[in-house]
Amino acid sequence: xxxxxxxxxxxxxxxxxxxxxxxxxxxxxxxxxxxxxxxxxxxxxxxxxxxxxxxxxxxxxxxxxxxxxxxxxxxxxxxxxxxxxxxxxxxxxxxxxxxxxxxxxxxxxxxxxxxxxxxxxxxxxxxxxxxxxxxxxxxxxxxxxxxxxxxxxxxxxxxxxxxxxxxxxxxxxxxxxxxxxxxxxxxxxxxxxxxxxxxxxxxxxxxxxxxxxxxxxxxxxxxxxxxxxxxxxxxxxxxxxxxxxxxxxxxxxxxxxxxxxxxxxxxxxxxxxxxxxxxxxxxxxxxxxxxxxxxxxxxxxxxxxxxxxxxxxxxxxxxxxxxxxxxxxxxxxxxxxxxxxxxxxxxxxxxxxxxxxxxxxxxxxxxxxxxxxxxxxxxxxxxxxxxxxxxxxxxxxxxxxxxxxxxxxxxxxxxxxxxxxxxxxxxxxxxxxxxxxxxxxxxxxxxxxxxxxxxxxxxxxxxxxxxxxxxxxxxxxxxxxxxxxxxxxxxxxxxxxxxxxxxxxxxxxxxxxxxxxxxxxxxxxxxxxxxxxxxxxxxxxxxxxxxxxxxxxxxxxxxxxxxxxxxxxxxxxxxxxxxxxxxxxxxxxxxxxxxxxxxxxxxxxxxxxxxxxxxxxxxxxxxxxxxxxxxxxxxxxxxxxxxxxxxxxxxxxxxxxxxxxxxxxxxxxxxxxxxxxxxxxxxxxxxxxxxxxxxxxxxxxxxxxxxxxxxxxxxxxxxxxxxxxxxxxxxxxxxxxxxxxxxxxx
Numbered sequence: 001x002x003x004x005x006x007x008x009x010x011x012x013x014x015x016x017x018x019x020x021x022x023x024x025x026x027x028x029x030x031x032x033x034x035x036x037x038x039x040x041x042x043x044x045x046x047x048x049x050x051x052x053x054x055x056x057x058x059x060x061x062x063x064x065x066x067x068x069x070x071x072x073x074x075x076x077x078x079x080x081x082x083x084x085x086x087x088x089x090x091x092x093x094x095x096x097x098x099x100x101x102x103x104x105x106x107x108x109x110x111x112x113x114x115x116x117x118x119x120x121x122x123x124x125x126x127x128x129x130x131x132x133x134x135x136x137x138x139x140x141x142x143x144x145x146x147x148x149x150x151x152x153x154x155x156x157x158x159x160x161x162x163x164x165x166x167x168x169x170x171x172x173x174x175x176x177x178x179x180x181x182x183x184x185x186x187x188x189x190x191x192x193x194x195x196x197x198x199x200x201x202x203x204x205x206x207x208x209x210x211x212x213x214x215x216x217x218x219x220x221x222x223x224x225x226x227x228x229x230x231x232x233x234x235x236x237x238x239x240x241x242x243x244x245x246x247x248x249x250x251x252x253x254x255x256x257x258x259x260x261x262x263x264x265x266x267x268x269x270x271x272x273x274x275x276x277x278x279x280x281x282x283x284x285x286x287x288x289x290x291x292x293x294x295x296x297x298x299x300x301x302x303x304x305x306x307x308x309x310x311x312x313x314x315x316x317x318x319x320x321x322x323x324x325x326x327x328x329x330x331x332x333x334x335x336x337x338x339x340x341x342x343x344x345x346x347x348x349x350x351x352x353x354x355x356x357x358x359x360x361x362x363x364x365x366x367x368x369x370x371x372x373x374x375x376x377x378x379x380x381x382x383x384x385x386x387x388x389x390x391x392x393x394x395x396x397x398x399x400x401x402x403x404x405x406x407x408x409x410x411x412x413x414x415x416x417x418x419x420x421x422x423x424x425x426x427x428x429x430x431x432x433x434x435x436x437x438x439x440x441x442x443x444x445x446x447x448x449x450x451x452x453x454x455x456x457x458x459x460x461x462x463x464x465x466x467x468x469x470x471x472x473x474x475x476x477x478x479x480x481x482x483x484x485x486x487x488x489x490x491x492x493x494x495x496x497x498x499x500x501x502x503x504x505x506x507x508x509x510x511x512x513x514x515x516x517x518x519x520x521x522x523x524x525x526x527x528x529x530x531x532x533x534x535x536x537x538x539x540x541x542x543x544x545x546x547x548x549x550x551x552x553x554x555x556x557x558x559x560x561x562x563x564x565x566x567x568x569x570x571x572x573x574x575x576x577x578x579x580x581x582x583x584x585x586x587x588x589x590x591x592x593x594x595x596x597x598x599x600x601x602x603x604x605x606x607x608x609x610x611x612x613x614x615x616x617x618x619x620x621x622x623x624x625x626x627x628x629x630x631x632x633x634x635x636x637x638x639x640x641x642x643x644x645x646x647x648x649x650x651x652x653x654x655x656x657x658x659x660x661x662x663x664x665x666x667x668x669x670x671x672x673x674x675x676x677x678x679x680x681x682x683x684x685x686x687x688x689x690x691x692x693x694x695x696x697x698x699x700x701x702x703x704x705x706x707x708x709x710x711x712x713x714x715x716x717x718x719x720x721x722x723x724x725x726x727x728x729x730x731x732x733x734x735x736x737x738x739x740x741x742x743x744x745x746x
Contacts, residue, residue: 015043015183017069017218030152032077032161040066050196051515054506063187063197069222074166078105080187082159087191089593090125091628091636092669096143098122098130100194100557101596105162106186108213111171113179114385115210117313123151123164127672133312136208137414144302145309148715169231173223175270177341182213194557205464207416207424227269234746235262235716239280243737262306274335276307280741281329311337311346315381318430320456321410322396323487327377328356345382352377358484361491363528363536364572369440373401377485390414398484404438404448406484423465432456436482454481469501479531492531493542498523514552522547541577544568558589571610578615580606596626609648609657612693616656618648638667656690674711703727716745
């Protein structure tokens, strides 16, 4: 019935998995009262990672973790003690919105064991989940993937207990020869000045915290038992949409019904196959509004489409090499992914329907074209993993149905090592070559063109120690380089960026206790490359930056940074290199329990008006305020406010150019399963006479309102109904739509 590998000498210092039979009674209620939990070895060696205030962790905040494994899932049992349980925070929230302003337990799993990627989940006191994938290459987290995690939490008089069930079918690992699985557990305690506890001592100067995940003992038999198990998921979806449009005095109505299907199959541990047929990517459930018929706006949205997220750890490519949002509206797609102990690979092919956007970069501008015909997007990627070394290769193609194609081949490499002084070093390089026979004429119509080659090179070196964090980046993008499967807003340039950061640790200033303090110096220069086709001269300065500054962290999860920008910018070829000196600063804080975050960024000084090719006083400011309010009956209300303004002053006492926007997002949560979202957004921009250039004046305004109800009774089974009202008041255009969407996972 039950087996474990307990060692009395070091129990509590290592995390051990305890095997149980699948038939063992284990109710997921968060109580940890089944006999299996009492027999499982407890891990309690937690370390205080934040804040770095030099104060010891209060003894009353003890945490223990136990791990049970059956043939279907990992089940984590967490017991968290708290001397002030009334101050614990954790109300209902949107998925992927669990952050350090709430009490939560985070679990990071690397089932491959090479320390390059980890799947993670965070669960707060209300059982709300944030999950995603973290890649060590850039030390960044992607909240796109959603895993079928089940969790239950029970509040106690001295803290809480939690159970988290993670299905083995959703963990990706090699068939044979893999390293031991590795895990990290974290606990957030916001009322203890934002304390974050971790199950391993993390170094602040580490290139990635994934190297500190601990091996899990007792997993060998489990991997062997489940590696041949087959899993298949079918996820049909039905979308019904009705709309009304009014433009240029004409009114139209339309009705649409779409049936789509996603298929995910894992024949054994190291292979995964995915297919999508006629998916609906209307973005109705996203927080950012998308105009009717303007799917190209999705270029700026985070990726949440499951088909593209399956092998995000294997891709590991920078945006210029591959960016899934360039596929806007696929009719179908196929994908296969393979993982072994020392290598992995993925390949995909999709038919993208018309309506997306195509970017073609130049030194001083980004040209945007509407994709007027269906295209076929294909990508192949493979990598080899060594100790401290990664080598990869890839190839992609975007074919334009008789109007040419864009083809790219490339390679990338990354090396990591440590010096005798304990410093860490990382060097990475990406090289690509493109061949393009598709383009657009002056009327923006697609056409076949003469073949034009192009090249891309990117290199980066990082040096990190307890006192320094320094980066050097070199990027060269040839004038003929095009990658329609990637994100390349500029071409025909070479960039050099240097960042020097002196880590000074704890400091006191103006009566403030600064937990962390850093001094910064940034150097940035962009120059043109010679382009005979466009007549572009070489080595012309596009942008030059010299930015000294500082950053510090203090209590109440407060951060502040500032930089003096001794910058120069050129707005057009052979134009004047303008002086654009400015002050830049930003902040973030969580001052009260009902505030999830207040954050802002401000730039004030000399701003370049690119269209007018002149400089005037101006700036750019953004402010984000997030609020959370628990309500009776266990409900909760989330309010997110965003405001931004950019402007350049003219010579007549008013802004020559101004761009403004505000967004108000309200979410009323009835339970973890259902909620109502109200989104309101206004944007407006204008150009007025600047007293110098006499450019044509114009005004634009857009108003968006939407309401969405969403109910999810289990993972993959969702029904949602949304109403969208958008209008352009200055030209009299308006569109309304009502959408009903049903997703069902089998």
